[in-house]
Amino acid sequence: MATINDVATMAGVSTATVSRALNGVASVDPELCARVVSAAKELGYQPNGPARNLRRQETAVLGLIISDVANPFFTAIARGVEDVAQAVGYSVVLCNTDEDAAKERRYLDVAIQERVAGVIMSPTDSASNADVLREHGIPVVAVDRPLAGSDRVLVDTRMAAEQATKHLLDQGYRRIGCVAGPSGVQTADDRLAGYADALVAAGVEHEPRLVRHAEYRGAGAHGATLALRQQPDPPDALLIANSSLAIGALEACHELGLRPGKDIGLVAFDDVPWAKLLDPPLTVVAQPAYDIGAVATQLLLARIGDNSKPPSTTTLNATLIERASSRRG
Amino acid sequence: MATINDVATMAGVSTATVSRALNGVASVDPELCARVVSAAKELGYQPNGPARNLRRQETAVLGLIISDVANPFFTAIARGVEDVAQAVGYSVVLCNTDEDAAKERRYLDVAIQERVAGVIMSPTDSASNADVLREHGIPVVAVDRPLAGSDRVLVDTRMAAEQATKHLLDQGYRRIGCVAGPSGVQTADDRLAGYADALVAAGVEHEPRLVRHAEYRGAGAHGATLALRQQPDPPDALLIANSSLAIGALEACHELGLRPGKDIGLVAFDDVPWAKLLDPPLTVVAQPAYDIGAVATQLLLARIGDNSKPPSTTTLNATLIERASSRRG
DNA sequence: AGAACTCGAGTAATCGTTTACCTGGACGCT
DNA sequence: AGCGTCCAGGTAAACGATTACTCGAGTTCT
Structure with missing residues (x-):
């Protein structure tokens, strides 16, 4: 698989320039930039996500942990989450707990290990499981069910x-x-x-x-x-x-x-x-399941930017x- | 966030030993191992996924790309996939394309960048989009709809x-x-x-x-x-x-x-x-949606182990x- | 006893990026 | 002209794990 080095060699520049060109840093010479882009295309270069995430110490991935994928209520939430996340360049990882606290726990560990930027979840039971996220500084938004100490989006x-x-x-x-x-x-x-x-x-x-x-x-x-x-x-x-x-x-x-x-x-x-x-x-x-997902995602994104505010509660109405x-x- | 270095320091051993202890290499002294484990626990250590994936040059993540999360047929497939993957320690990332080839393309790029171990997908249209996976050596299994050049699990x-x-x-x-x-x-x-x-x-x-x-x-x-x-x-x-x-x-x-x-x-x-x-x-x-997912995952796992065999077609019966x-x- | 071997554990290279820092040339000012 | 500034682009140091290699101590065999 082609690396940034291959692209640099082919374009006759350094890896730093390749990185800058592909990430849209303004100060790169347009001509170099063009050479880089065409080399990248020719090689079918796709940046190595793990390497990037490691270096950047952040990922553009949100975890969405729901208790039942077969329930239309939750899939509607998922669409709301995805649409909002997608629009600002985040990917969404959907995990299904089947209302099983152990499964939930396992997915939370995965979320931490993968260093997701934030988590939206419908907690299966007590708050205990989710504490582990906060200990690791990962913002959480609860949907459908409250979770102590984090933003929630609920229905009345x-x-x-x-x-x-x-x-x-x-x-x-x-x-x-x-x-x-x-x-x-x-x-x-x-x-x-x-x-x-x-x-x-x-x-x-x-x-x-x-x-x-x-x-x-x-x-x-x-x-x-x-x-x-x-x-x-x-x-x-x-x-x-x-x-x-x-x-x-x-x-x-x-x-x-x-x-x-x-x-x-x-x-x-x-x-x-x-x-x-x-x-x-x-x-x-x-x-309003779709809205729950959309609002929760907006809250989560805000919190990824600034996690200092006290937890908020948003309540939507059912009809x-x-x-x-x-x-x- | 605690790193392997912190654990090593606290346990009074080298990072190599920590890594070996936590990954269950047999040759570590049980006493050291215990010290490592307790240090890891005390620090709430969770290994850094990106770093591990980068070094190992592989991930334990499968991509599942389906065309409609709101369709029970596809969510049933998802459960089949998840159950089988889960059992052997793989995580599943669920992506929803809404039958939109552009969205599908975006998710395929994400899958490549994240270096997922393999992909299960219901292709929206032609085979073209999925070729990019094969170019990068990522095994693919198609479900519900055929895809040229890869394993498929279909229904008659x-x-x-x-x-x-x-x-x-x-x-x-x-x-x-x-x-x-x-x-x-x-x-x-x-x-x-x-x-x-x-x-x-x-x-x-x-x-x-x-x-x-x-x-x-x-x-x-x-x-x-x-x-x-x-x-x-x-x-x-x-x-x-x-x-x-x-x-x-x-x-x-x-x-x-x-x-x-x-x-x-x-x-x-x-x-x-x-x-x-x-x-x-x-x-x-x-x-048999659940079975489609389960069978597809088994095929994918087999192919992750050995991608040399020619593509197979599995056809299940509907009733x-x-x-x-x-x-x- | 000394050589050869075994084996547990440490040292350090490595994965592929991003980015702080450095360098050298162009330009402007006095 | 000489000096300072600026800036594009290169060099190399991270990020945090895994693991090849190395080393030293203990064991065994002659």
Whole structure:
């Protein structure tokens, strides 16, 4: 593979001049510059990234660590991150933790070893794992879930859950249940809290037995929904904490012969492209995922420039998209 | 940030010994080794990746370049890639080209500069872009779409399309249309060819006006479906070339008041988790996406070890999952 | 006992860049 | 003319690991 030396020899200049010419230092003679460029082209020269990064003591790479690549919410974040990063010449390395703290830890180590310029992550659990980044001076921005001591870009998910629950109450549903995410995950807890807020505000009793937890990924929601309905006085409506859970819940409703909007009111988090294809179409809480990624990246880039400011919190709003699954009738 | 020198000083040994101890060279005195390990831990030492890669002239990173992160087919491939890579200590860098050859080109340059050990990609168009990798001696495996001169892991998509079309014919549909991907994309052309094969085999006339092309991503399928149905003698069934197209097509059918399985037979490529939630559930061609990723990674790893063998082609089979959207009733 | 050998651990070269520093020629000023 | 300034471009020192080579001590064999 051609090195800067080969280019220098071919162009008849020193390696310093090659480096300067290719990096656009103004003071190089245009004629030399042209010779360098043509030599580089002829040799198919591509600078050695590791060598450059070693010398510069910095990289133009951002780490993006998310908990589930199969979840459209996170891939939408990824596009937001990528578009903003790309525009200023940064590359993005996407890592998938599967909600597994050990995997997350491994990727954080990789991020440190590769000396990425910064990390955007949706932390799986506590803050502990991410501390290691700060110890090494790598800026972090948390998305979707808060992380102590770093910038965060969040959605006012508690408020959104409250609105969604209120919407169900307004539609005349009375025994509202919740298919919640795993307790301990901040977004899951917040959504549950918002759900409870709405019940309290409406003077409706909050019965714990109308709530079931399930893993965000996987098939737990199916069983949770069956269990909710198989008790006496079952819920007549459900708030479902994300789109994976919605799949399981909808399957269960179908098996039980429950028609959404008629026999049971449904609202789920995350506006997925197929929500409106269902019969009836699914009412959802649309989170601004792309914007979360874009804003987080802007914050991260700012912090890469200057890491002295205190951590900030940006909260974006979710919007309820009413469709027929929550309309009584 | 702590360097190997700091660790050496603290442990009272040379950097060579630190390197050997941390990399598990057998001949280091266990006691020294322990001192090194504890010093490294105390300092929070993480080896400098760029420096290591520079010296070793190799990296443990694979590039995965796909054309659409929002497409579950590709994210499933990504998981297959990651699981296999992870198991042997490689990291995976995921890049998203949005079917944009320029973006693809940029990422290939990044891959070369970072000296990744190998690349797995779904090429956007011609082979031209990927040649640059081979010029630099970087092994490539193509997935989903063929690439001249490199290993490929493909699906027998033509055969699958033929089976799907035959299935529609068997169900009694006669005027079968196709919502195809962009012509020029190999999978799109193959699926169209398979569709034609089935028609020929059944002695049904193949009418070009029953075929419309649309971009794989985006809303083109909606218009294509409307156009197909707004002609005299419209198709009574549709073969749809991927899940994004299916969304547009289903919307159009809904607007036209066409009931899948009743007024119009539908089969779409890619088994998405929501296919069975539709009413009626959607008949799909399930592609073994995870396996594609896993197999491709094994091939790539083998080639990183020995790049002398001639390119191989692995073809996996897709399976038709019959649901109600294609059952005449 | 002395030579040959083994082996663990240190010394220093090396990977390919970038860049601080140096050099020498051109130019301007007195 | 002589001196100072400026600046393009070359020389060489980093960056932080790995590893070929070297060295010295300990072991074995004659």
